[in-house]
Amino acid sequence: MSILSEVPQVKPRREVLDHAVIRFAGDSGDGMQITGSQFTNTVALYGNDIATFPDYPAEIRAPAGTLPGVSGFQLHFSSDDVYTAGDACDVLIAMNPAALKMNVADLKPNGILIVNSDAFTETDLRKAQATSNPLEDHSLDKFRLFSVELERLTKRALEHLGLDAKSMSRCKNFFALGMCYWLYNRSMDSTVRWIEDKFKNKPLLAEANKLAMKAGYSYCEATEAFQISYEIPPAQLSPGLYRNLSGNQALALGFVTASQKCGLRLFQGSYPITPASDILHELSQYKDFGVMTFQAEDEIAAITSAIGAAYAGALAITTTSGPGMALKTEAIGLAVAVELPLVICDIQRGGPSTGLPTKTEQADLLQALFGRNSEAPVPVIAAATPADCFWAAIEACRIAVKYMVPVILLSDGYLANGAEPWRIPSLDEIPAFPVKFATERNSPERYLPYKRDPKTLARPWAVPGTPGLEHRIGGLEKQDVTGNINYEPLNHENMVRIRAAKVAAVAQDVPDAIPAGDQSGDLLIVAWGSTHGSITAAVKSQRAQGRKIGHVHLRHLNPLPPNLGEVMRRYKKILVPELNMGQLLWVLRAKFLVDAIGLNKIQGRPFKQMELEQKIEEVLQ
Amino acid sequence: MSTATLPPPLTKKDFQTDQEVRWCPGCGDYAILSAVQSVFPELGIKRENFVVISGIGCSSRFPYYMNTFGFHTIHGRAPAIATGLKAIRPDLEVWVATGDGDALSIGGNHTIHMLRRNVGLKVLLFNNRIYGLTKGQYSPTSEVGKKAKSTPFGSLDRPFNPISLAIGAEATFVARSVDVFQQHLKETLKHAAAHKGSAFIEILQNCNIFNDGAWFSLTEKDARSEHVLQLEHGKPMIFGKNRDKGIRQKADGDIEVVQLGNGVTEADLLVHDAHHPRAYYAFLLSHMEHRPGFPTPVGVLRSWEDAPRYEDVMNAQINEIIAKRGPGDLAKLLRAGDTWQVK
Numbered sequence: 001m002s003i004l005s006e007v008p009q010v011k012p013r014r015e016v017l018d019h020a021v022i023r024f025a026g027d028s029g030d031g032m033q034i035t036g037s038q039f040t041n042t043v044a045l046y047g048n049d050i051a052t053f054p055d056y057p058a059e060i061r062a063p064a065g066t067l068p069g070v071s072g073f074q075l076h077f078s079s080d081d082v083y084t085a086g087d088a089c090d091v092l093i094a095m096n097p098a099a100l101k102m103n104v105a106d107l108k109p110n111g112i113l114i115v116n117s118d119a120f121t122e123t124d125l126r127k128a129q130a131t132s133n134p135l136e137d138h139s140l141d142k143f144r145l146f147s148v149e150l151e152r153l154t155k156r157a158l159e160h161l162g163l164d165a166k167s168m169s170r171c172k173n174f175f176a177l178g179m180c181y182w183l184y185n186r187s188m189d190s191t192v193r194w195i196e197d198k199f200k201n202k203p204l205l206a207e208a209n210k211l212a213m214k215a216g217y218s219y220c221e222a223t224e225a226f227q228i229s230y231e232i233p234p235a236q237l238s239p240g241l242y243r244n245l246s247g248n249q250a251l252a253l254g255f256v257t258a259s260q261k262c263g264l265r266l267f268q269g270s271y272p273i274t275p276a277s278d279i280l281h282e283l284s285q286y287k288d289f290g291v292m293t294f295q296a297e298d299e300i301a302a303i304t305s306a307i308g309a310a311y312a313g314a315l316a317i318t319t320t321s322g323p324g325m326a327l328k329t330e331a332i333g334l335a336v337a338v339e340l341p342l343v344i345c346d347i348q349r350g351g352p353s354t355g356l357p358t359k360t361e362q363a364d365l366l367q368a369l370f371g372r373n374s375e376a377p378v379p380v381i382a383a384a385t386p387a388d389c390f391w392a393a394i395e396a397c398r399i400a401v402k403y404m405v406p407v408i409l410l411s412d413g414y415l416a417n418g419a420e421p422w423r424i425p426s427l428d429e430i431p432a433f434p435v436k437f438a439t440e441r442n443s444p445e446r447y448l449p450y451k452r453d454p455k456t457l458a459r460p461w462a463v464p465g466t467p468g469l470e471h472r473i474g475g476l477e478k479q480d481v482t483g484n485i486n487y488e489p490l491n492h493e494n495m496v497r498i499r500a501a502k503v504a505a506v507a508q509d510v511p512d513a514i515p516a517g518d519q520s521g522d523l524l525i526v527a528w529g530s531t532h533g534s535i536t537a538a539v540k541s542q543r544a545q546g547r548k549i550g551h552v553h554l555r556h557l558n559p560l561p562p563n564l565g566e567v568m569r570r571y572k573k574i575l576v577p578e579l580n581m582g583q584l585l586w587v588l589r590a591k592f593l594v595d596a597i598g599l600n601k602i603q604g605r606p607f608k609q610m611e612l613e614q615k616i617e618e619v620l621q
Numbered sequence: 622m623s624t625a626t627l628p629p630p631l632t633k634k635d636f637q638t639d640q641e642v643r644w645c646p647g648c649g650d651y652a653i654l655s656a657v658q659s660v661f662p663e664l665g666i667k668r669e670n671f672v673v674i675s676g677i678g679c680s681s682r683f684p685y686y687m688n689t690f691g692f693h694t695i696h697g698r699a700p701a702i703a704t705g706l707k708a709i710r711p712d713l714e715v716w717v718a719t720g721d722g723d724a725l726s727i728g729g730n731h732t733i734h735m736l737r738r739n740v741g742l743k744v745l746l747f748n749n750r751i752y753g754l755t756k757g758q759y760s761p762t763s764e765v766g767k768k769a770k771s772t773p774f775g776s777l778d779r780p781f782n783p784i785s786l787a788i789g790a791e792a793t794f795v796a797r798s799v800d801v802f803q804q805h806l807k808e809t810l811k812h813a814a815a816h817k818g819s820a821f822i823e824i825l826q827n828c829n830i831f832n833d834g835a836w837f838s839l840t841e842k843d844a845r846s847e848h849v850l851q852l853e854h855g856k857p858m859i860f861g862k863n864r865d866k867g868i869r870q871k872a873d874g875d876i877e878v879v880q881l882g883n884g885v886t887e888a889d890l891l892v893h894d895a896h897h898p899r900a901y902y903a904f905l906l907s908h909m910e911h912r913p914g915f916p917t918p919v920g921v922l923r924s925w926e927d928a929p930r931y932e933d934v935m936n937a938q939i940n941e942i943i944a945k946r947g948p949g950d951l952a953k954l955l956r957a958g959d960t961w962q963v964k
Binding site: 041044045046047190234237238239240241242243244253256257260265267269286287288289290291292294296297298300301304305306307308309310311312313314316330331333334338423424425426427463464465466467468469470471472473474475476484485 | 638640667668669670672674677684685687688689690691692693694695696698701702703704705706707708709710712713730731734935938939942943946947948949951952954955956957958959960961962963964
């Protein structure tokens with residue numbers, strides 16, 4: 001390449017950095033998610049702190065080479081704490097002009113840009129709607145551009161294997177991965193192991209992918225293309241055994257753990273929906289834990305089968321995303337009325353309707369809080385980071401069985417697919433919450449299905465098959481204690497108030513809000529869900545500049561922490577950043593009469609740290 | 622154990638509740654409730670192991686009147702709720718009470734999927750060809766041209782034949798009875814109870830308020846024997862006031878109504894095979910009533926035991942995996958995959 005030949009041949013330097021952001025972008029058929037996950041796994045194993053942001057289209061294979069078909073995977077890895085996947089990239093790998101066009105705006109000036117020059121023919125450029133060839137028109141001059149013939153070099157490395165041209169071409173992502181391993185001085189061992197396992201029945205493909213990766217690595221070594229390579233030392237994480245975990249994996253593990261800790265069999269009723277399906281995929285593998293997964297005929301059967309399983313005495317969950325939540329609404333009301341425990345996971349995505357299936361959003365909060373007919377309150381909790389999904393799942397189950405109530409657990413597309421290192425807890429760190437079914441009559445004459453525990457207001461859980469406890473439950477209004485159908489005006493009001501009081505009673509299990517950062521001062525940020533990382537990073541940076549800022553990140557959205565009102569009064573201003581039009585903001589203003597300010601982004605993407613910092617500065621001016 | 626310590630056998634009274642039955646006086650549902658309460662004690666199942674699940678509609682009040690475990694759920698979803706229950710507790714005897722609107726309109730999807738999975742549920746479909754609880758709109762089993770509250774000029778859509786629908790969904794047990802045929806109804810319920818997989822029973826039921834007489838052509842004394850074909854496994858298909866008509870299979874596989882006599886004898890008639898391995902046989906029978914001159918069949922149209930129950934295979938798969946891998950080790954599961962130690 002002409003660019004490279006002009007550079008004097010010197011031994012590459014090695015520079016030590018504290019962090020880097022790398023993005024792999026290509027066609028959705030180019031294997032970018034696998035490439036990104038492999039690089040992530042390797043740096044995590046090495047001991048870096050990480051955060052990832054997979055960003056892929058809703059179409060499985062949009063026409064190859066077009067702009068809608070671009071799939072990306074961004075990784076932020078560091079020797080320090082990582083809170084977000086990074087605002088901008090240090091390195092961008094673009095497999096075709098479309099990927100370049102869609103992603104180059106996020107590459108830092110002087111950033112490293114590796115492009116597959118074999119994919120820049122006139123046809124490729126036309127598919128990407130490029131008017132000129134960016135490799136030649138100087139539009140990329142502000143970056144360190146490395147044009148690499150990925151296609152040709154990969155084929156050359158593999159030609160002796162006797163593979164067809166298409167199979168060879170499909171290995172080029174591993175060539176690029178090999179280059180990145182060289183660039184960041186990382187071992188290829190874990191990816192070699194992964195390839196050998198993944199293609200254990202296809203030894204030729206295993207060989208091809210390994211060779212392609214090694215060829216990419218050797219290419220950098222031999223051509224000294226980069227002149228520089230980087231070293232990012234391991235992060236100082238708290239001691240323990242770690243693994244890399246995505247939000248959906250964490251939820252699945254959390255539910256299995258909860259099932260073991262409460263002694264009930266786990267039942268999952270689910271209907272496939274992006275971005276929640278992975279929870280079903282994960283849990284369906286854990287049958288050795290007695291986990292029963294049921295792929296129902298629709299979203300309604302998914303939740304109602306779970307209600308049936310809860311009635312039978314299982315730890316029942318259903319997992320979905322916004323459109324599925326809408327369909328489950330009536331059944332959630334039934335669970336409220338019959339007071340059976342159930343966890344409903346909503347992995348939020350952009351809406352309304354089908355909306356942005358693969359993009360993240362936090363716009364189902366009000367639906368979770370209020371989206372049912374009549375007065376049907378439920379506890380709502382939210383996970384803050386991918387690994388936190390593990391703990392959120394256990395918390396949701398604990399509340400559900402303790403209070404005999406359906407619980408909504410909110411996650412989102414960013415948490416679901418994003419990953420971070422997780423310190424694996426020992427089993428003793430996780431409190432058990434054994435469940436006791438009713439086995440004896442609670443009155444001399446007959447069993448009373450709605451006779452409540454005075455502290456939690458939970459009704460007893462008597463499962464079918466228990467002698468002497470035959471009783472009827474249902475969606476019609478009933479009398480407290482006896483459960484008999486009752487339509488009397490005052491009885492209805494009483495029951496509505498009891499169901500509300502029961503959910504309010506969950507507050508006895510909600511810890512006080514303790515702000516991160518300053519305990520009083522100029523600004524309190526109140527937020528929830530996946531914005532945790534970028535807010536933490538922004539607050540840290542702003543406090544370092546001397547601003548007095550606290551940050552409360554709500555795990556419990558209903559009921560709220562009992563001291564929240566008092567905490568908010570300790571600050572001059574309150575900022576509520578959300579990936580919606582201001583839903584928590586609405587709740588806080590309504591409940592506490594505070595003049596909170598919103599920062600709202602509805603682009604299917606997480607907040608950038610910079611966006612938050614700009615708003616903080618604007619508010620505190 | 623001596624017989625003296627055995628609990629007294631259950632009676633019909635044991636299955637009655639203290640709740641006031643709130644169906645309209647004269648409703649066919651009373652007869653069905655009575656039949657079920659009579660049959661349950663005869664099944665040799667402990668009362669606590671019965672569960673009655675329903676959706677919404679007049680028929681769905683059923684669980685409140687049965688002194689068993691009972692769950693009155695939401696419109697159309699009883700089969701899905703019962704599937705979750707059965708998955709966790711295959712040992713329980715679960716009956717679903719539903720209606721033509723509940724099972725075939727709003728809950729049609731769950732009905733067909735329950736049947737294709739062969740979940741071990743007994744489904745009582747009360748078919749009165751009308752919406753009763755919402756006060757008289759036409760239903761998915763109403764005849765074309767039905768004048769009802771929402772169709773003052775007559776309904777336009779073709780009705781479902783519930784039996785054909787169930788057979789089309791590969792139901793393993795399909796039967797039909799009539800509210801006023803008490804003895805036949807009880808016998809049919811017993812056949813259903815003996816079936817392992819999904820048992821689908823259409824019960825023709827009279828709504829004397831909104832659709833009185835919907836089944837009179839079958840239930841009125843004079844009409845009964847002329848228009849009803851009582852199917853019995855292993856018996857030739859004979860009907861008619863004088864038992865002088867029958868069903869004969871033609872060379873092309875189709876069926877025809879024949880007059881007995883003039884050389885046509887019982888030996889020429891089709892002998893009912895409820896255990897026929899192919900669903901088309903029962904489907905052919907289910908369509909009789911739509912053809913001129915043919916009777917309406919009642920009894921067990923199909924009873925085929927060769928399909929596994931869904932809850933059994935679900936649990937068997939889990940048990941096989943546990944037998945193969947050993948019971949799951951949670952600490953190991955959490956540590957699965959690539960891990961690294963931070964000191």
